[in-house]
Each structure stands twice: as structure tokens, then as C-alpha cells.
Amino acid sequence: MTKTQLRRIPAYAFLSLAVFLSVFPLYFMAVSATNTSNEVVASKLLPGSHLLENFQTLVDSQPLGSALYHSSVNAIATTVLALILCSIAGYAFEIYHSRAKDAVMAILLLAIMIPFAATMIPLFRLFAQLGMVNSTFAVIVPLIATPFLILLFRQASRSFPHEIIEAARLDGLGEVSIFARIYLPTMKPTLAAAGVITFLFSWNNFLWPKVILVDNAYQTLPMLLSNMRAGYVTDYGSLMLAVFIVSVPTMVVFLALQRHFAEGVTGAIK
């Protein structure tokens, strides 16, 4: 081994430690999902054979299917609507650029600084007055349009060649079709990054659904987890299985799109 290689050992050791600490709690969660409650408490670190049993306990004691359904509907609807609204707005801020639009963008960006805590109570009162407590609409509306996503798409549009738009116009394409058929297909990394961010955020969102979904029949997966924790008797095996089930979709989405995600973030902070 050469001297330079020796000097690199601490770097690899540090990275290995970081990876171990990052993955170990997740490993414990996954392993515990296959063990009995007693084995979880006894900190068994090897996979067991009680996965099906834990699943049976879980579906018998908790409305898992219903929570899964509500979380999926909320997350998918939020992601689709957010991608449509924010991509077209971000595109317009750049392509139809004007000083007035710059000013509007600057004002919208201020919203990033507003803590959700400061808007939560009036939003709850608004939806209560509209009789929309417990509605999917009320859950997703506050998450659809975010200045951050608009900014992401605006920055990505910077590198889009304007000549192409001109050429498309000369060919007689309308403004909407230029956006949808020419611009959007080139924006896959940004769409992926924005989609992952929105999906993860909506899927994992806890406080707002907890506030606005008063009736437990509409509860989402994080609410179900939280209620399991607060219950009198907890079966730790099935609790860890529930945590595992909630975490799997987001990890799959993330792993599948992470290359695009990195590209999207890179594009955004250029």
C-alpha cells in the first residue's frame, strides 16, 4: 500500500461509520417487523419468522387498508397537482420574463419564511367554515403550490434555449403546446426531483392532516402510527411492521429516482 492510500483509510472509516449509523436504525426496524413483541423488547437483531403473525395482528387491530388508501390518494393527488401548477408557473416566470413578474416572484418567495404554525389555525378555521373538515381537498390544498417548487422550475428553465421556443412558434404551435410538448419532456430530472420532494412531504406529513382530519375514519398512515404509539397495549412487532410498511414506498420512490433527484437539486442551486 502506498502512502497516499494509507492516508485515505480514515476517510473510508469515517464514511463506513456514517453509513452504519444511517442504516442501522432502519435495519433494526426491518428486523423487528419479523419478530414477536417480546423479541423486539429483547433487542433481537436477527430476522425472525413472525412476519405474517405481526401482519395479522396489525390488520386485525388497525384500519391499515383505509389509512393506506387515504395516504396514497393524498400523496398522488398532491404530487400531480403540484407538478402541473408549479412547473407551468416556474416556466412562465422565466420564459415570459418581465419586471412585474420578477416582483411577484420575490413576494411569493417570502412565503418560504412563513412558519406553518402561523397559518395553521386560520386555515383550520377557514376549512371549518366551508364545512370541509375531513375532506381530501383540505388536506392537499396547502401543499400544492410552493414557492420552492416554482423556484426549482424557474431555475431549470434558465438553461432551456429560447431559440427552440421561437422555432416552435414559427411552426404555428400554441403557447400551451410549446410548454407541454417541447419544454416538459426536457425537464424530466427537475420533474423527478420536484415529484420526489412533494410525494415524500405529502406522504409523511403529520401535523396538518392531524389537525384537519378530525374523524379517525380518514386518518393517514403517519396518524395511524402515532395513534398506535399512544394506545394502551402496544405489540412492538406489529408496530415496527407498520413503521416498515409506511417507510417502504418512500424509500422505493427515493431509490428509483435518486439520480434524477441529485441532478434536480444541482440544477436548482446553480
Added chain:
Amino acid sequence: MSAPTAPTEDRASSAPPPGTKESPGSSKRVPLSAIARRRSLTGWSFIIPAAALIVLVNFWPMIQALFLSLQTGRGTRLTWAEPLWLNYQRLFEDETFRLTLSTTFIYLIIQVPIMLTIAMVLANLLNAPWLRWKGFWRTAIFLPCAVGLVSYALVFRQIFATDGLANDLLIKFGLLDANVNWLGQTGTARMVIILGLLWRWTGYNMIFFLAALQNIDRSTLEAARVDGANGFKTFWYVTMPQLKPIILLCAILSTNGTLQMFDESFNLTNGGPGNTTMTVSHYLYNVSFRNSPNFGYAAAISYAILIIVAILAAIQMKVGDKRD
């Protein structure tokens, strides 16, 4: 709609290189052609749905909360407070508010600097040209960010339970003699929350730093090396100044996030023991939605959070600017 479209510099038709700005005021006001006007209107129609929604769910409630914070009463029966600033006066005498606010600041002051430092070290290692298996390291360290806050809070609660994994391992390796009730004592319970935050968010910040590092102009690093600067000097004097904007962004986002922290406080420790791990947002939730809701007072708390976030952001921007 016509007023804001008047000084349009129609970039689409003149097609300047993207990113450049024409010097303002140099162009004379020429009447817009019908096409340019229509395009500008199209632009606005693309923007308005998202912009209107942002106003509706952010700015409008923020103003509502201000009015609300000047009212008092239980549930939906609210009247103007007497004096108007009654709720804010009450804030200063509220022991629980003071406790939860200082707890939140403890999390902020300890966790954010440690997290940003580790994230910066990791990002620099991942950016080293000689490093192998980059994708593996990056993915594994970023993975905690794909886990929901409630999920990881419950896993940490399990690990740090009195009969949990942390105690078992520490006893096995001879670091502890007996089980520690981690979540039952103020100091250790707060430490567990901080460890949880570090676990969940370090990789997230690392990704931002890594992206910024990859955008750094390699020639500046070469120049430093030619001038004889060593690795650390190059990092401190050449790389760091170029990373300032992204560090500032991460610091502001983390501050903002910590001040709004709710899920961990609610699910990992449920604020206990004796409210000493409760965050100010958790307290706000309790005032708003537990027992008899007091929306007026809760709105005053929310405005206190808003003002603190704004002040801290302003301080950070000021400090960030000075380090030139």
C-alpha cells in the same frame, strides 16, 4: 392586467442569452405589439393559479392570524381582547411558553452546527476525486431522509426505551452497568431528540453541500494548489467562500425547521418528562386543539414563532454577508 405588462422586455422574441439582464430603463417605451401583449397575458395566466394559491394558504392566513391574536375566548366565540395586546402580554408570563421556547433553542443551538459540520465533512469526502463507490456512500447516508418523521421517531423511541436496544448494546459492551431511562430524564431525553434530528437531516444537508461543491470552478482550486496552498487552506480560503450562499440557505432552512418541529416532540417523547422536551410548536398545538381550544392565544404564540424566525433569518443573512 395591462399596467404590469407595459415595460415588458420581451426576451422570447429578442432571445438574449439566458440569465443576462438588459440594463433597465435604457429601452424606450414602445407600444407592445398585439402578439407580445397576448404572450405576456399567457404568461400571467400560467402564473396566476399557483400564485393565487400561495397567497390563499400562506399570506392570507398569516394576516388572519394577526387579527386572531388580538382576540380572546374559547372555541368559536371570540371577542376583541381588552387591551388588544392581552395575549402577547400573557406570553411573557407563561412559564410553559418560556420552557418550550428555551427547549427549542437548545435543540437549535446544539443540533444545527453539529449537523452542518458533519454534512460538510461528508460532502467534501464524497467530492474527493479518488473516492470509490461514491453512489453507495451517498445513497446510504441520504437514506434516512426517505423515512417519515413519525416513523423514525417511533424507531428511536423503541431503541431508547428503558428495555431497548441502546441500553442492551451499551451494557453488552461494558459502557453501562444498568439500564438508563433515556426518555424519562430531561437531559437524556433532549439528547435522544437531538440524535434523532442529526440522524434524519445530516444526509439531506450533505446533498445540498455536495451539489454546491460540484459546481465550484476547478480552476480556482488548481490556482490555489499552484500557489502552494495545502488541502485545508484551499478548502478554507477558496472553497468555503464559494459555498457561503448554500451554507446560509441550509442554516436558514434548518433554523426554520427546528422552530417548527412538532412530530418528534409529539411522537418520540410526547413532550415529557414534564414538558421539558416539548417544542414551542407542540405547545402551540396543545393550546389550539387540546381540551378547550384557545385560538386567540395560540395565534399569539404562532406570531411569536413567526417573528423569531424572521429575526434569526435576518441575523444569519447579516452574518453571512459580513464574512467576505
